[in-house]
Structures are given as structure tokens and as C-alpha cells.
Amino acid sequence: MLRQGSASILLGMLTLLLFWSVCGVSMAATEPADGALQQGLHYYRIGELDRAQAVLLDYLAGQTDPVLEPEALLVLARIYHQRGRYDQVLHYLQRVPNTLRGSETRLLEGTALIRLGRSEEGIALLTEIDDSRLSRTDQGRRLADLATGHLEQKHWLQALYFVHAYLPLAVDREQTDTLLQRTGEVVTDQLSEAQLAEAAFMFQGSAVGQAAGLQLALRNWRDGNELAARRQIETVLQQPNAFPGREEAVKLRDRLFGAPVKSRVLGVILPLSGRYAAFGKAVRRGIELALEQLGSAEYPVKLLFRDSAGDADLSARAISELANAEQALAVLGPLTGTAAEAAAARAQLERLPLLTLSQRNGLAETGPYVFRSSLTSSLQAQALARYAIEERGLRTFAVLAPDNRLGREMSSRFTAEVEQRGGHIVAARRYAADATDFRRQILLLKGEDPDAPEQPEPPVTPEAEPEVPTLPFEALFIPDYAERVGLIAPQLAYYGVRDVALLGINGWNNPELLRLADGYVEGAVFSDGFYRYSPYPFVQAFVNSYFERYGAEPTILEAQGYDAAGILLAQLSRGEQLSREDLRNALSQLQNYPGVAGATSFDAQGDAQKVLFLLQVQNGNIVQIN
Known part of the structure; x- marks a missing residue:
């Protein structure tokens, strides 16, 4: 009896061991398989498609549970789609159960069918998709492939509809160019006049409507109906879009209106x-x-x-x-x-x-x-940094700027110009654009704690000389207007910022600066695009002529208008007749035009490079120093 009981216990223990063993094998087999799936997905997410493909194929080869397959199948289909292997896309998507096929699965399958020439099946599949469930990129791909499918089926107006719908998304530049090229071919060779009129009306405001409108205008012109052709081509060219045949449209407009491209x-x-x-x-x-x-x-x-x-x-x-x-x-x-x-x-x-x-x-x-051609923050920063470093030999700078767009942009550009020339910005502080008290910012620029308790002034004896604090910078740049500088300058002196070069922008060129700041800005240097008291003879001639004509002194606005017109008139007042292209080339090669708002050239980008006026406060007056 005891032996029988012992045998039963031993048999039970062996059974449990066998069960645990089987369970252990099953878990050991499942965990690596699931790990392989995750590894394959990881490789796909980081763009290593070859490794992702190899791992996922191995994973599917050893997978016996169909419930775990769809994610791997979908990712493999994406990889093959990216590589143009559309037969393989269909092969793997067909293994995904119908109940698990979502919008993305149908999108991949539909586009693959169209790329394989099975456009009728692809159109049917893509048409059924609820695109609200797709990303913007996938929405664009769906519309592009529907357009391609209808082009293959020679459903011309339907194809143009989907091109028109696709263009605002335009997710792929190469595909966009291809669709626009096909659009040009369709409207030129495939549509009747009635279809062209329908397309021009339905798709107005887009490149598709403009391409159709151009063909209508061309047909009217060839038929001798110039009035209709003029109306049509004007409508086409009112829109700023690039479209197939735009250059041809410009040439047709020139023929129809009879005005030469060359004019004065x-x-x-x-x-x-x-x-x-x-x-x-x-x-x-x-x-x-x-x-x-x-x-x-x-x-x-x-x-x-x-x-x-x-x-x-x-x-x-x-x-x-x-x-x-x-x-x-x-x-x-x-x-x-x-x-x-x-x-x-x-x-x-x-x-x-x-x-x-x-x-x-x-x-x-x-x-x-x-x-x-205008006075820019970049030009001012260049002029000031060049003067301070190359002419004055200054190397250390501080910036005190308003916390607004002007202050941030000017500070950034001045900093870049200083550092490019080997200088250093050792301190920078901002203040509210409407501030009137600048104590905190000034003390911080000096490296002092504005929150420290004030120390009593030491007694001054006849033998003791007042101690002059050493500042960590040689020059201070303040990109603000005269009204604010008039408040800042006296406070700088009060808090011990003396004997440093003050640098400013064109907003300093104002008589208010001298009235408000009195002697606190003596020696300050700033830049401007125009100085009506310049000793240059051509500037004086302009100022005098302007005063005689209008009874007032000109500002930089009048000077800039005068120069810009002068630049163009200099080209047009010559004997030869220029075209637009001739004038564009002449402007791109302009060098040192002697303008009253500074000698002007254009860089390769088309931005004016100007020699600005450098101005300085000397003996209570603003004078030109360059």
C-alpha cells in the first residue's frame, strides 16, 4: 500500500515536471519570436530597411500563430512599396485577414494595383477608403494614385479632378511634376473645346484650370476670336501659380495685346x-x-x-x-x-x-x-562692427537692448558681426520696450548684484582720489530710438558706466537725442542710411533741390525713393531699348551707384550692399565721420 502510494506520488511529480517542461519550452519559443518582431519594427522605424526586411522574413518563416502575423506583414508591404516591388506588396497584404484590413492596408494595396497596371481594381479600392482616417501625406498619395489610375483608364476629366484635389497637398515633388506634365498633355491633346471650358471653370484657381484656360485661349486665337482669347489669357495670368505652358501663355499675351516686352x-x-x-x-x-x-x-x-x-x-x-x-x-x-x-x-x-x-x-x-534696396539691420550691424573693431581697435562689447523685435534682431546681427571680426560680447541685457528705469540691467552689465544692499559711500579726503571701477567692456551697443536712449544715457553715467564707446542705430539720428541726453552721449557713434547735412556735394544738391520743390527737408524715405528711381532711370535713359531680362542683368551687375542714401551695389542674392553714413556726437552736434 505504501509502495503503491509512493508510486502515485512519483508519477504525479513526473507529470508536473513534464508539464512545466512543456510550458517552459513554449515560453522560450514565444519570447524570442516576439522579440524578433519588435526588433524588426525597430529597424524599420529607424530607416534600416534591409535589416528590418531580413528580420521580419525570418520571423514570419518561424511563426505559427496567424494572430501575430499582420503587423509584420504590413511593415513588409510598406518596405516593398518603398522599393517599388508592388507584386510583393500584394503578396504580403493578401495574407492579412479581411477583418484586420484598415485604411492604410487598402491604400497600399490600391496604389500597388495601379502601379502594376491593374488600374480599374486599384481605383475601386482607393475610392472606397475613408480618407479622414489617413494622414495628410497618405491623403495626398491616394489622390495622386487615383489621378494616375484615371489617366491610365483615359477618364480625362476625372483624372484632372484628382490632380486638382492633390495639388494643395503636393506631398511628392517628383510626382507633382509628373502629374502636371501629364495634365499639360491631356488638355493639349485629349479634350474637346467643351471639355476644356468645363475644366477651366471647374478647376479655376489651380494649375489645372490655368492649363485648360491657356488651351481655350490658344484655340480662340487660332480661330480668329482675339477678343475671347484676350479675356481668357488675362484670366489665366492673373493667378500666380506655376502651370504647364506658363511661358507659352506669356508669349500669347504679348502677341494679343500688341505691346512689346521692351518699353520705357x-x-x-x-x-x-x-x-x-x-x-x-x-x-x-x-x-x-x-x-x-x-x-x-x-x-x-x-x-x-x-x-x-x-x-x-x-x-x-x-x-x-x-x-x-x-x-x-x-x-x-x-x-x-x-x-x-x-x-x-x-x-x-x-x-x-x-x-x-x-x-x-x-x-x-x-x-x-x-x-x-533699403536700410537693413544687417547693413547697420556690419557698419558699426567694422568701425569699432577695424578702425577703433575695440575688442570687448556689451549689448543693452529693448525686448522687442527690433532689439532682438539688431542684437543678434551685431553679435554675429562682432564675433566674425574677432571681437567678444561679454555681457548682454534686455529691458521692457516701455521701460524708464534701467538700474538693474546696468548693474548686471557691470557684473554687480542689483539685489545686494547698498553700501555707504566711503568718506572722501583731499588726498584720496575717487576709485574708478574697471568695466568688463570697452563699448556698449544700444539698438533703440532717441527717446529711449535719452533716458538710458544719464543713468549709465549715474551708475558708473563712463568712458566707454556708445554705439547706436539710425534711430539715434534725431535732434531729440541731443536735447534729452545732453552731454551724456558725447562721442557716441551710430549709423544711418541718409544724412541731410552730409558734406558730400551730391547729397547737398539733392537736399537743396528737394527743399526748393517741396519747402521741407527730405528724410531717408524721400532719399531712398530718389535713389531707387535713379538706379532704374540710369538704365532706361540710355539709347538702346532694354527688355526685362536686360534690365534684370543690369541690376544684378550694378556696382557703387552714387546714391544720396549711400553708394549701392547688389549682391548675388539681389540685396543692396550700401556704404552707410557713420555719425558721431561731437561738441553737442551730430557730424559725419566717414
């Missing part, structure tokens, strides 16, 4: 109404004076003024009107930032030289037809 018409876009009207009118006075004095009687130039009101849309429309209806050779302006950005983009599309006076950064980078 200059457009001018300025804010002549609205909040910036005073600035626009000041620039206009300078431009009109330049035409009187610098224009040629033998080769007269016509100015056409347009009011931007500081508005981007008005400025863009004015560019198109001046380029097309008026056949202007170039445009001067706009003045304000957003208006200038819109005008620059449209001028580049129209291939119309634009010389803008805006200070907005990046305008000249729009393209080779856009130039900018």
Missing part, C-alpha cells in the same frame, strides 16, 4: 492710402524728383503709380496688371513687408524686375527678378 514704362506700387500713406507719399516725392532731375528728355520714361494701401492682395494684383496690361519694364516698391512679399512672389512668376524698398528679410531670395 516703370510701375510704382506704394501705400498711398491707409495707415502707411504718409510713408508712401514721402517715397513718391523722392521718385518724382528723380524723374525730373535724372530722366532723359530724349528717351522719356513713364511712371505708373498704383496704391497698395499696405495690402498683399492689392499689391499682387497691381504687379499682374503692370506686367500684362501696362507692359511695364520694371516695378519699384512696395514699401511694407506683407505687401512686398506678395508682390515679390508675383513679380518672379511674371519675370518682371522688382526693386522693393521694404526692410522685410528674405525678399531677394524669392528669385532672380527680385531686388531689395
Whole structure:
């Protein structure tokens, strides 16, 4: 009985051991397999597609549980899709159960079918997808492949519809170019006049509608219906988009309107109404004076003024009107930032030289037809750093700036220019733009604790000389306007910042600086783009002529308008007839134009490089020192 019981216990223990052994084998087999899946997914996420593919294929080869397969199958399908192996995409997606096929699975399968020439099946699959569940990139891919599928099926209007819907997403540059090229072929060779009219109406405002509109205009022109062709081509070129055949559209416009591309018409876009009207009118006075004095009687130039009101849309429309209806050779302006950005983009599309006076950064980078001539923060920072380091031999600098866009931009550019020339910014502090008390910032610049308790002044004896604190900087840059500097300068002296070079921007060039700061800014140096008391004879001649004409002294706005007009008039007043391309080339090669707002050249980007006026306070007066 005991033996029988012992045998039973032993048999039970062996059974348990066998169970645990089996369970252990099962767990050991599962954990590495699941680890392989995670490893494969990791390689895919970091872009190592070869390793991800190898690991996932091994994982599937050893996988017996179909529940764990779909994620690996989907990632393999993505990898093969990226590599253009669309047969393999279908092979692996077909193993995913229908109940687990989501929007992404159907998208991959539909696009693969279209790429393999099975466009009818692919269109059906892609059409059923709820694109609200897709990312923006996948939405674009779906629309692009639907367009491609319908092109293969020769469903021309449906294909154009999907190209039109795809363009605002435009997720792939190469695919976009291909679709636009196919669009041009379709509207040129495949559509009837009625279909062209339908496409031009349905897809107006996009490159598809413009391409269709161009073909309508061409057909009307060939049929002798010039009035309809003119209306159509004007509508087409009012839109700023690049579209198939844009250059052909420009040539057709030139034939239809009969005006040569070469002319002596200059457009001018300025804010002549609205909040910036005073600035626009000041620039206009300078431009009109330049035409009187610098224009040629033998080769007269016509100015056409347009009011931007500081508005981007008005400025863009004015560019198109001046380029097309008026056949202007170039445009001067706009003045304000957003208006200038819109005008620059449209001028580049129209291939119309634009010389803008805006200070907005990046305008000249729009393209080779856009130039900018204005007093910029970069020019001022260059002039001051060059003077301080190369002429004065200063090496250590501090910056005290307002915490606003002007202060931040000027501080950044000045710092970069100083460091580029081997100087060092040893301290920098900001203050609120409307501040009146600068004690804290000044003490911090000196390296002192503004929160430390004040120490009593030591008694002064006849033998003791007052101790002059050593400052960690030789020059202090303050990028603010005269009204604020007039508050800062006396406080600098009060808190012991003396015998350092004060450097400033064009906002210092104001009689208020001398009135408010009295002797505290003696010796200060600042830059400006115009100085009406300059000893240069040509500046004095401009100031006197302006005063005789308008009864007031000119500012930098009138001077900039005068110079910008002078630059263009210098090219147009010669005997030969220039084209827009000729003028663009001439501007890009301009060197040291002797302007009243500084000698001007254009760099490779199209930004003006100017020799600014360096001004200094000497004996209570502002004088030019360069």
C-alpha cells in the first residue's frame, strides 16, 4: 500500500515536471519570436530597411500563430512599396485577414494595383477608403494614385479632378511634376473645346484650370476670336501659380495685346492710402524728383503709380496688371513687408524686375527678378562692427537692448558681426520696450548684484582720489530710438558706466537725442542710411533741390525713393531699348551707384550692399565721420 502510494506520488511529480517542461519550452519559443518582431519594427522605424526586411522574413518563416502575423506583414508591404516591388506588396497584404484590413492596408494595396497596371481594381479600392482616417501625406498619395489610375483608364476629366484635389497637398515633388506634365498633355491633346471650358471653370484657381484656360485661349486665337482669347489669357495670368505652358501663355499675351516686352514704362506700387500713406507719399516725392532731375528728355520714361494701401492682395494684383496690361519694364516698391512679399512672389512668376524698398528679410531670395534696396539691420550691424573693431581697435562689447523685435534682431546681427571680426560680447541685457528705469540691467552689465544692499559711500579726503571701477567692456551697443536712449544715457553715467564707446542705430539720428541726453552721449557713434547735412556735394544738391520743390527737408524715405528711381532711370535713359531680362542683368551687375542714401551695389542674392553714413556726437552736434 505504501509502495503503491509512493508510486502515485512519483508519477504525479513526473507529470508536473513534464508539464512545466512543456510550458517552459513554449515560453522560450514565444519570447524570442516576439522579440524578433519588435526588433524588426525597430529597424524599420529607424530607416534600416534591409535589416528590418531580413528580420521580419525570418520571423514570419518561424511563426505559427496567424494572430501575430499582420503587423509584420504590413511593415513588409510598406518596405516593398518603398522599393517599388508592388507584386510583393500584394503578396504580403493578401495574407492579412479581411477583418484586420484598415485604411492604410487598402491604400497600399490600391496604389500597388495601379502601379502594376491593374488600374480599374486599384481605383475601386482607393475610392472606397475613408480618407479622414489617413494622414495628410497618405491623403495626398491616394489622390495622386487615383489621378494616375484615371489617366491610365483615359477618364480625362476625372483624372484632372484628382490632380486638382492633390495639388494643395503636393506631398511628392517628383510626382507633382509628373502629374502636371501629364495634365499639360491631356488638355493639349485629349479634350474637346467643351471639355476644356468645363475644366477651366471647374478647376479655376489651380494649375489645372490655368492649363485648360491657356488651351481655350490658344484655340480662340487660332480661330480668329482675339477678343475671347484676350479675356481668357488675362484670366489665366492673373493667378500666380506655376502651370504647364506658363511661358507659352506669356508669349500669347504679348502677341494679343500688341505691346512689346521692351518699353520705357516703370510701375510704382506704394501705400498711398491707409495707415502707411504718409510713408508712401514721402517715397513718391523722392521718385518724382528723380524723374525730373535724372530722366532723359530724349528717351522719356513713364511712371505708373498704383496704391497698395499696405495690402498683399492689392499689391499682387497691381504687379499682374503692370506686367500684362501696362507692359511695364520694371516695378519699384512696395514699401511694407506683407505687401512686398506678395508682390515679390508675383513679380518672379511674371519675370518682371522688382526693386522693393521694404526692410522685410528674405525678399531677394524669392528669385532672380527680385531686388531689395533699403536700410537693413544687417547693413547697420556690419557698419558699426567694422568701425569699432577695424578702425577703433575695440575688442570687448556689451549689448543693452529693448525686448522687442527690433532689439532682438539688431542684437543678434551685431553679435554675429562682432564675433566674425574677432571681437567678444561679454555681457548682454534686455529691458521692457516701455521701460524708464534701467538700474538693474546696468548693474548686471557691470557684473554687480542689483539685489545686494547698498553700501555707504566711503568718506572722501583731499588726498584720496575717487576709485574708478574697471568695466568688463570697452563699448556698449544700444539698438533703440532717441527717446529711449535719452533716458538710458544719464543713468549709465549715474551708475558708473563712463568712458566707454556708445554705439547706436539710425534711430539715434534725431535732434531729440541731443536735447534729452545732453552731454551724456558725447562721442557716441551710430549709423544711418541718409544724412541731410552730409558734406558730400551730391547729397547737398539733392537736399537743396528737394527743399526748393517741396519747402521741407527730405528724410531717408524721400532719399531712398530718389535713389531707387535713379538706379532704374540710369538704365532706361540710355539709347538702346532694354527688355526685362536686360534690365534684370543690369541690376544684378550694378556696382557703387552714387546714391544720396549711400553708394549701392547688389549682391548675388539681389540685396543692396550700401556704404552707410557713420555719425558721431561731437561738441553737442551730430557730424559725419566717414
